[in-house]
Amino acid sequence: MKQKELNPIPIYRYLDAEGEVIERLPGWTEDKDILLGYYRNMVLGRQADAKAVALQRTGQMGTYPSCLGQEAISTVTCALMKKEDVLVPYYRDHPGLMVRGIPLSDILLYWGGDERGSSGDHWGKDFPNCVPIATQACHAAGVAAALKIRQDSGIAVCALGDGATSKGDFLEALNLAGAWQLPVVFVINNNQWAISVPRRIQSGAPTLAQKGVSAGLPSYQVDGNDVIALHEVINEAIGRARSGKGATVIEAISYRLGDHTTADDASRYRSSDELQQAWGKEPIKRLRTFLHHRGWWDEQQEQALIKDVSQQIEQEVQNYLNTPLPPVKDLFDYHYANMPPALQQQKQEAELRAAGGQSHE
Numbered sequence: 001m002k003q004k005e006l007n008p009i010p011i012y013r014y015l016d017a018e019g020e021v022i023e024r025l026p027g028w029t030e031d032k033d034i035l036l037g038y039y040r041n042m043v044l045g046r047q048a049d050a051k052a053v054a055l056q057r058t059g060q061m062g063t064y065p066s067c068l069g070q071e072a073i074s075t076v077t078c079a080l081m082k083k084e085d086v087l088v089p090y091y092r093d094h095p096g097l098m099v100r101g102i103p104l105s106d107i108l109l110y111w112g113g114d115e116r117g118s119s120g121d122h123w124g125k126d127f128p129n130c131v132p133i134a135t136q137a138c139h140a141a142g143v144a145a146a147l148k149i150r151q152d153s154g155i156a157v158c159a160l161g162d163g164a165t166s167k168g169d170f171l172e173a174l175n176l177a178g179a180w181q182l183p184v185v186f187v188i189n190n191n192q193w194a195i196s197v198p199r200r201i202q203s204g205a206p207t208l209a210q211k212g213v214s215a216g217l218p219s220y221q222v223d224g225n226d227v228i229a230l231h232e233v234i235n236e237a238i239g240r241a242r243s244g245k246g247a248t249v250i251e252a253i254s255y256r257l258g259d260h261t262t263a264d265d266a267s268r269y270r271s272s273d274e275l276q277q278a279w280g281k282e283p284i285k286r287l288r289t290f291l292h293h294r295g296w297w298d299e300q301q302e303q304a305l306i307k308d309v310s311q312q313i314e315q316e317v318q319n320y321l322n323t324p325l326p327p328v329k330d331l332f333d334y335h336y337a338n339m340p341p342a343l344q345q346q347k348q349e350a351e352l353r354a355a356g357g358q359s360h361e
Contacts, residue, residue, distance in 0.1 A: 069225075092161070096159070133167055134160060198270075
């Protein structure tokens, strides 16, 4: 018996790596404000990302996961959501968080080890960053179930990496979303690397989107460096969830241009040639070229944007550095209703040490 083809899921793409149009464009692309908005936020995300890495390297912040090269997926996803929707992010969604109204200073605060960075009023109903792998997929399914039971008009959007699709939490969430026809969209950011494990040996599935098919969910692949393709696929999935037609799985294919985190050194396990090829497909240059061809962007606008973004980031960094540290007792007070004696002793010792003064440095 001849084996059938196991990869029936095509990849949606409108722009090639050089920013040239390769498919007939949808009508909304005539609205330059949408595309310029995407571009500005992606540039902001990239510059903010570089600053965050610099803060960590100079001892002013903790371990940080870069989003370098993945700015388009997070930006487009969050731009298409409504305020009443619920974002369940993973730890590389910094550009999208800023679209959702989270100040960069809060993002820096969180990665500086201060939980107040994920608890401000501007977070609304959105969830905080999820550092454990794939646990947020079950949270998103639960949120979607609650929204459906309450007949709420909002939907849930869950972001996760390619490595998360190998976890049971992800598959359990897909099964529930399919069985209950939940209003949730799963956006897989396939950046090709689960820390040091390449995509080709993470799973035997030809595509990660196919994992959604097993749960009875519409599942798509899209070029994660092409904002137009992302807009089309994600917008359709959000509309499907909002109209009561159930969940969707989207595999957005990108590449992690940086290290896994600032505690990693990717040069130890991947070649410089592969990295160089990936830089040739990155999303910001691709969109900038398209905007230039349309006559909607020029070098003067680029320089003005870079200056504006730099000033904005510097102000947010100062807001972060000037935030007084929380009292050290916060490390102990919320774990137990009745604190064990050993922990009480540690708390007293920590408070004595903290009395000598603290700072972000």
